[in-house]
Amino acid sequence: MRHDEQVSTPKTTPRTRYHHGDLRNAMTDSAVELARAGGPDAVVLREVARRVGVSATAAYRHFSDAEALLFEVKGHALELLARSIGVAVAAVPPDGDPGDVAVARLRAAANAYIDFAVDNAGLFMTAFCLTKVPGQQFEGVPFTDAAAFQALGGLLDAIVATGRMPAERRPGAEIAAWSVVHGYALLLVGGPLERHLSEQEQARARERTLDLTIRGLIAAD
Amino acid sequence: MRHDEQVSTPKTTPRTRYHHGDLRNAMTDSAVELARAGGPDAVVLREVARRVGVSATAAYRHFSDAEALLFEVKGHALELLARSIGVAVAAVPPDGDPGDVAVARLRAAANAYIDFAVDNAGLFMTAFCLTKVPGQQFEGVPFTDAAAFQALGGLLDAIVATGRMPAERRPGAEIAAWSVVHGYALLLVGGPLERHLSEQEQARARERTLDLTIRGLIAAD
DNA sequence: GGTCATTGTTAACGGTGTCAACATGAGGCA
DNA sequence: TGCCTCATGTTGACACCGTTAACAATGACC
Numbered sequence: 001m002r003h004d005e006q007v008s009t010p011k012t013t014p015r016t017r018y019h020h021g022d023l024r025n026a027m028t029d030s031a032v033e034l035a036r037a038g039g040p041d042a043v044v045l046r047e048v049a050r051r052v053g054v055s056a057t058a059a060y061r062h063f064s065d066a067e068a069l070l071f072e073v074k075g076h077a078l079e080l081l082a083r084s085i086g087v088a089v090a091a092v093p094p095d096g097d098p099g100d101v102a103v104a105r106l107r108a109a110a111n112a113y114i115d116f117a118v119d120n121a122g123l124f125m126t127a128f129c130l131t132k133v134p135g136q137q138f139e140g141v142p143f144t145d146a147a148a149f150q151a152l153g154g155l156l157d158a159i160v161a162t163g164r165m166p167a168e169r170r171p172g173a174e175i176a177a178w179s180v181v182h183g184y185a186l187l188l189v190g191g192p193l194e195r196h197l198s199e200q201e202q203a204r205a206r207e208r209t210l211d212l213t214i215r216g217l218i219a220a221d
Numbered sequence: 222m223r224h225d226e227q228v229s230t231p232k233t234t235p236r237t238r239y240h241h242g243d244l245r246n247a248m249t250d251s252a253v254e255l256a257r258a259g260g261p262d263a264v265v266l267r268e269v270a271r272r273v274g275v276s277a278t279a280a281y282r283h284f285s286d287a288e289a290l291l292f293e294v295k296g297h298a299l300e301l302l303a304r305s306i307g308v309a310v311a312a313v314p315p316d317g318d319p320g321d322v323a324v325a326r327l328r329a330a331a332n333a334y335i336d337f338a339v340d341n342a343g344l345f346m347t348a349f350c351l352t353k354v355p356g357q358q359f360e361g362v363p364f365t366d367a368a369a370f371q372a373l374g375g376l377l378d379a380i381v382a383t384g385r386m387p388a389e390r391r392p393g394a395e396i397a398a399w400s401v402v403h404g405y406a407l408l409l410v411g412g413p414l415e416r417h418l419s420e421q422e423q424a425r426a427r428e429r430t431l432d433l434t435i436r437g438l439i440a441a442d
Numbered sequence: 443g444g445t446c447a448t449t450g451t452t453a454a455c456g457g458t459g460t461c462a463a464c465a466t467g468a469g470g471c472a
Numbered sequence: 473t474g475c476c477t478c479a480t481g482t483t484g485a486c487a488c489c490g491t492t493a494a495c496a497a498t499g500a501c502c
Contacts, residue, residue, distance in 0.1 A: 019466080019468080019479090020480085038354050039352055039353040040353075041353040044458075045460095047458095055481065055482050055483075057459095057483085058480075060460075065460095066459060125352070125353075129350045129351060130410070130412070131260055131262040131346070131352055132259055132346075133258070133263075133342050133346070133411070134411045141412060141413055146413075146417065149413070172429035175429070175430055176429060176433040180404055181400075181404065182408060183399065183400035183401055183406075184396070184397075184404070186349070186407060187403060189351070190351040190354070191351070192367075204393065205393050205396045208394075208396070208397060209396055209397040212390070212393075212394065212397040212437040212438060213397065213433075213437055215442060216437025216440070219436060240450065240498065240499080241449085244449080265488090266489080266491095267488080267489060275450075275451095276452075277489090278451075281491075282448080282449055286490090287491090443502100445501085445502085446498105447498105447500090447501105448497100448499085449496100449498080450498090452494090453494085454491100455491085455493105456490095456491095457488100457490085458487100458488080458489075458490105459487095461484105461486085462484090462486105463483085463484090463485105464481105464482075464484100465481080465483090466479105466481075466482090467479095468480100469476100469477090469478095469479105472473095472474085472475080
C-alpha cells in the first residue's frame with residue numbers, strides 16, 4: 001500500500017532457464033534483504049518476485065501466503081541474531097575467575113543482542129514486530145527462539161555453577177534477563193530512547209541497565 | 222492488502238447532514254476501536270471512513286496521511302496506557318512504611334503496564350510496533366511517552382527519598398525499569414512467552430522478573 | 443443575502459495480494 | 473528413444489488499498 005521509496009537496484013536478473021531451480025531460497029534471501037533495509041513493511045511479495053526475476057504468482061508454488069514468506073524471513077532474522085550472540089559469547093576470554101567469566105559471557109550476550117538490534121534494525125523489527133492480533137494459531141515468532149532461550153539458560157546455569165548466583169534465584173531468570181535486553185533494544189530501535197537520548201547517553205543508559213539487571217540476578221539479599 | 226476477516230458490525234451510521242461536524246474525532250475513535258480489536262494492520266483508512274459513514278477521501282481533510290491517522294491512534298493508546306498505570310499507582314494504599322509504599326507503587330505501575338498489554342494487545346501493539354525502518358524524521362511513538370517517563374522517574378525518586386535505594390544508582394534507573402517491563406510485555410503479547418508458558422507459569426515468571434528487577438534497583442551492594 | 447473557505451463527494455490511477463487457467467519442461471516409464 | 477505427467481512458472485483478472493484531481497454542498501461572515 002505504501003509505495004514511497006523504491007530504495008535501490010531492483011536487481012532484476014532476467015534468468016535464461018524457464019525454471020529457476022532454487023526459487024524458494026532465492027525469494028527468501030531477497031526478502032531478507034528487503035527486511036534488512038526496510039523492516040517488515042518492505043517485504044512485499046511482488047517486489048521480491050520482481051527482484052528474483054519471476055512473476056508474482058510464482059511465489060505461490062513455494063509459499064502458501066505472503067505471510068508465510070514473512071514468517072520465513074523472521075526465522076532467518078532470529079537465526080542471524082542467535083549466531084551473532086553466539087560469536088560474541090565465544091569471544092569472551094575464558095581466563096581468570098570462573099565467576100567473572102560466566103558473568104562476562106552473560107554481559108557479552110546482552111550487548112550482542114542490543115548491538116544486533118541497532119545494526120540490523122530492519123531484521124530485528126521483522127523478527128519481533130507483530131502487526132496484528134494473532135488468531136488462535138500462533139503466528140508470532142518462530143520457535144527458533146526456544147534454542148536461543150536454552151542457550152541463555154546455559155549462561156545462567158554457568159553463573160550459578162560458579163556460586164555467583166544463588167540457585168534458588170535461578171528459575172525464571174532467563175525471562176527476566178531476556179525481558180530487559182529485549183525491552184531496551186526495542187525502546188532503542190526507532191523508539192523513545194533513540195530520540196530522547198544522545199548517543200553517549202544511550203551508551204551510559206545501556207551500561208547502567210545491564211549493571212542493574214546483573215546486580216538483581218547475582219546480588220546477595 | 223490483507224482482506225480476510227471482516228470482524229464485525231461495519232456500523233455505517235448513514236448520517237443525515239452533509240457535514241459530519243466532528244469527523245476528525247469520529248475517525249480517530251473508530252480507528253482506535255479497529256486497533257484495539259486487530260492491531261495496527263487493522264487500521265485501514267477506507268474501513269475507518271466506511272464505519273464513520275463517509276467517503277474514503279474525506280479523511281484527507283483531517284489527516285495528511287493514513288500514517289497520520291495511525292499516529293493519532295498511537296497517541297491515544299499511549300494515553301490510555303498512562304491513565305491505566307496512573308489509576309493502579311493511585312490505588313496503592315499510602316499506609317505503613319514509606320519505603321514499602323514507594324516500592325509497592327513502582328510494582329503496581331509495572332503490573333499495570335503488563336496488564337494493559339495483555340488486556341489491550343491490539344492497542345499495545347499499535348502503540349509500539351514499528352513496521353518500517355524510520356527515516357530521518359522520527360515517526361515512532363509520539364512524545365506522550367515523555368510524560369509517562371517523568372512519572373516513572375517520580376516513582377523512583379520517591380523510593381530514593383525513603384532511603385530504600387542508593388541515590389547514586391538513581392540515574393538511568395527509569396530506563397532499566399521501563400526496559401524490563403516493556404520487554405516482558407512484548408515477549409508476552411503474541412510473543413514466545415505466550416506460547417511456551419502456561420498461564421500459571423506466566424504469572425510466576427512475571428513475579429520473579431519484577432522481583433529481580435526491584436532487587437537490582439534497591440539491593441545494597 | 444451574496445461570497446467563499448471549509449468540508450464533503452465522485453472518478454480515476456497505480457500498487458498489492460490472490461486465484462484460475464494455461465504454458466513449460468525435467469524426469470520417469472514404455 | 474519417445475511420451476506422459478506433474479512440479480514449476482506465466483498471463484490475466486479481481487478486489488482491495490492509499491492517494492490525487494476535480495467537483496459539490498454548506499455554513500459563517502460581510
